[in-house]
Amino acid sequence: MSPDGDLCTCSAAQNGDHAEDPVCAHCRKSDPSPSSFCYSSSLKHVPAPLSDSEKLRRVVTASIKGFSIGAGLKGGLAVFSILARLRKRKLLASLRTKGAITNNEAIVTALKETLRYGLFLGTFAGTFVSVDEIIAYLGGHRRHFRTAKWRALVAGLIAGPSMLLTGHNTQHASLAIYILMRAAVLATRCGIKSKRFGPICKPLTWKHGDIFLMCLSSSQILSAYILKQDSLPPSYKSFLNKHGGKDVSILQGVKEIASGLPFSNFEAIERYYKSVGTNIKLDPAMQVPCTIVHGGQSCSGHIISFLIEAYKRAVPVYLPVYLIPALIVHRQDLLKRHYTILLKGLLGTARSSLFLSVYCASAWMWTCLLFRIFRKCNVPMVAMGTFPTGLALAIEKKSRCTEISLYCLARAIESFFTCMADTGYLPPQSKKLKRADVVVFSLSTAIIMHCYAEEREVFRSKYLNVLDWVFGVPPPPCETPRCKKS
Numbered sequence: 001m002s003p004d005g006d007l008c009t010c011s012a013a014q015n016g017d018h019a020e021d022p023v024c025a026h027c028r029k030s031d032p033s034p035s036s037f038c039y040s041s042s043l044k045h046v047p048a049p050l051s052d053s054e055k056l057r058r059v060v061t062a063s064i065k066g067f068s069i070g071a072g073l074k075g076g077l078a079v080f081s082i083l084a085r086l087r088k089r090k091l092l093a094s095l096r097t098k099g100a101i102t103n104n105e106a107i108v109t110a111l112k113e114t115l116r117y118g119l120f121l122g123t124f125a126g127t128f129v130s131v132d133e134i135i136a137y138l139g140g141h142r143r144h145f146r147t148a149k150w151r152a153l154v155a156g157l158i159a160g161p162s163m164l165l166t167g168h169n170t171q172h173a174s175l176a177i178y179i180l181m182r183a184a185v186l187a188t189r190c191g192i193k194s195k196r197f198g199p200i201c202k203p204l205t206w207k208h209g210d211i212f213l214m215c216l217s218s219s220q221i222l223s224a225y226i227l228k229q230d231s232l233p234p235s236y237k238s239f240l241n242k243h244g245g246k247d248v249s250i251l252q253g254v255k256e257i258a259s260g261l262p263f264s265n266f267e268a269i270e271r272y273y274k275s276v277g278t279n280i281k282l283d284p285a286m287q288v289p290c291t292i293v294h295g296g297q298s299c300s301g302h303i304i305s306f307l308i309e310a311y312k313r314a315v316p317v318y319l320p321v322y323l324i325p326a327l328i329v330h331r332q333d334l335l336k337r338h339y340t341i342l343l344k345g346l347l348g349t350a351r352s353s354l355f356l357s358v359y360c361a362s363a364w365m366w367t368c369l370l371f372r373i374f375r376k377c378n379v380p381m382v383a384m385g386t387f388p389t390g391l392a393l394a395i396e397k398k399s400r401c402t403e404i405s406l407y408c409l410a411r412a413i414e415s416f417f418t419c420m421a422d423t424g425y426l427p428p429q430s431k432k433l434k435r436a437d438v439v440v441f442s443l444s445t446a447i448i449m450h451c452y453a454e455e456r457e458v459f460r461s462k463y464l465n466v467l468d469w470v471f472g473v474p475p476p477p478c479e480t481p482r483c484k485k486s
Contacts, residue, residue, distance in 0.1 A: 160442025
């Protein structure tokens with residue numbers, strides 16, 4: 001990401017003016033011999049500055065690529081969402097009187113969201129590169145290396161408020177917390193390499209830590225799904241209601257039993273089951289809500305039928321998750337290895353869909369099991385029953401386990417603190433903080449971009465490739481296949 005050129009020298013002996021400078025970040029992993037040199041993609045000393053037109057081109061290119069990623073990801077998800085709506089247009093038409101939006105309104109909203117997220121990432125990329133170039137220019141060519149140690153940190157911090165382009169009144173607490181978790185992971189990897197902090201960070205490298213985090217997150221998220229949906233963001237609540245596979249009246253019935261509240265919607269539950277071809281009569285004195293959850297089915301029969309239906313619901317979710325990034329990450333090999341890339345994407349979709357369906361089915365399986373064992377249903381029982389649901393993450397590919405667990409942890413943290421604030425355990429001032437998500441996001445992107453510039457080896461290669469593509473940083477020859485063969 002060197003703004004003043006790409007050629008860096010790793011030898012202090014060949015550069016008397018910078019005899020105190022250490023080797024470049026790329027060559028720290030190789031033999032720093034006096035004659036070694038490479039094209040560095042880190043923010044280090046470079047003897048040949050870029051021209052003003054090349055710097056401007058880098059800013060514009062980063063902005064365009066950032067916009068394409070933001071619009072592509074958000075637009076791709078919107079397309080699949082609209083296609084799902086079109087399949088149910090008759091049902092949506094019948095619900096219009098209850099406030100449901102039309103397909104045309106959904107398309108307009110999707111276009112606006114696609115444009116906003118494109119502008120968000122495009123502005124972030126352009127701002128980061130611009131600030132990076134400005135600081136490098138003000139610092140001067142001879143002090144290029146010294147500014148490289150901190151200018152990515154400052155550029156990432158200044159670029160963070162680009163999040164406001166998604167909407168001034170749109171809170172992104174989950175996204176901010178997720179990026180904070182990603183920054184913490186990168187900082188931990190840096191700490192593990194450090195002699196000073198290595199022993200402290202070593203316990204964080206536990207092999208199954210991601211599954212444990214998923215279990216903790218599931219306990220909070222799924223308990224909130226049943227007991228307090230208001231603590232979840234609307235989009236995530238909609239996602240859980242769809243893949244949870246239960247009518248709102250059923251969830252309300254379970255909530256009332258678990259919370260010890262008087263029953264208020266037995267008739268609604270009975271009407272729902274009658275509409276799907278099952279006649280049941282609920283007992284107001286029941287202690288175990290299995291009849292409410294799965295009607296006339298047995299617990300085991302319900303899990304099997306639920307798993308099949310859950311898999312059908314999961315496949316459309318993961319198709320864009322795998323296919324759209326494949327178009328970006330494997331864009332150069334798409335024409336040469338299109339069958340291999342397509343097959344890999346389909347297999348990944350099938351595997352991730354199995355994870356999501358098993359995850360949802362096991363949530364009801366574990367809760368039903370505990371309800372029947374202890375012959376009662378209460379809030380602690382719901383939290384205990386949803387904890388082992390996170391074990392389903394073991395189905396996923398190991399490289400995705402960390403991503404999913406961190407994403408769910410961010411949602412769980414947001415839901416937990418919302419519940420704490422609503423119950424009065426947090427001071428009232430905590431609700432008055434305006435755009436704290438932007439502050440957290442900016443601090444997190446500062447850490448991430450600093451690691452990208454100075455500690456590139458803590459990134460996985462696929463993320464590093466995408467960041468290099470956006471910010472216009474070519475890999476050094478010492479990492480290219482031609483160099484490895486020589």
